[in-house]
Amino acid sequence: MHILLLGATGRTGNLILASALSKNHAVTALIREPSSLTSTPGLTIITGSPIAEQDVETAIKATPRLPDTVVIALASVRETDSPFSKPTSPPRLMTESHERVLEAMKKFGIKRLITISAFGVGDSNPNVCWPMRMMLNHSPMAFAFSDHNAVEALVRKTADEWEEILQGEHLEWTLVRPCMLNDGELREAKILGGQGKGAGLLASISRASVANFVVTKGSQPANN
Template identity: 30%
Template sequence: MKILVLGATGRVGSHIVSLALRDGHHVTALVRSPSKIETIDKNLHISHGNVLNQEDLELVMSEVDIVISALNTDGTNTLTESMLLILETMKKANVKRIITVGTAGILQSRLTSHLLRYQSSESKRKSTYAAEEHHKVFEMLRHSDVDWTIVCPTYLPDGEYTGIYRIERNYLPEGGTKISVADTAEFTYQQIRNTEYLKSRVGIAY
């Protein structure tokens, strides 16, 4: 399979790249700083570019089966601005599947069912900026014609891979307070062959 990984130099993205290469997939990583990727593998193509540049996206999207985005908000609107371009470029290239890493804040609230967690008293975070950006991405995907899945982890310590965690469609598993980067990456990567959570948000926690 030919996989485009966006956010490949980040904590979750770098794990996803390693998992895909381990299984023999062809991986393209579009990155602003190629020097941050130390992995050398015949199946890894590192493309120097920016997700905010449509020409860069078109170049790497031309022969791709699936897109995995582990981009974060980095305090700007990069997440939402890039998703507009990603979806447009996917349509041009006839790429139908995208898996993104979001945040538990955009899952439904158990306390106030018509709100998302970040909009309700269920969330303890003082700043809602990141959740608002991920919410906009969720709406873009929801109104698109691609087959999307948003993996929504709660607090993300580095931690070790355990393979033992709970998942729930559209909600954070009850009592969930954290999930490691490694387990989040592994579940996200699994979705390349899983159709159970198409057009769904998935909460993940221990």
């Protein structure tokens, strides 16, 4: 499998990269700073911005074989890890990146998309415990969750448009909504469905587990 990965230098994205390479998949990573990744067999590094159409297309065309799957592991950045810390990312970074990527996927005939979203986005919000839900909705974290919500709406809208316009061609998309992320060891991910019912109080999952799930899921067609 050949993966186009956006967000490869982030804490989860870097583990997705490592997991994919360990399974002998080829990866093209579109990153802003080339020095933030070390060249390694199976990895093609392209420097650019995920919100720049030309940069996204350059990454897609970087190798003779087009990507089979696009994985987007971008995240809104804050000054610190505190949920009350000021956001430093553009307000629509993830949405604008998805707009560029989905346009390019349509142009080059790439159908498989996996996006890292978050538990608490969309119809999973009511199943987050109320203290955490208050934080997601009323702290600076709401900045990122607004972007996540817009991304999910865009992906679904685009999938519907493909079905209507491309006559049978369809976008095979998976929105991954992990619970609170930690740096624990790799374990098999527990699947709770799109709404996350039964997640429990302050549910969490390791980034390594999410990375392994994403890479495994990348070779499987799915709409969930």
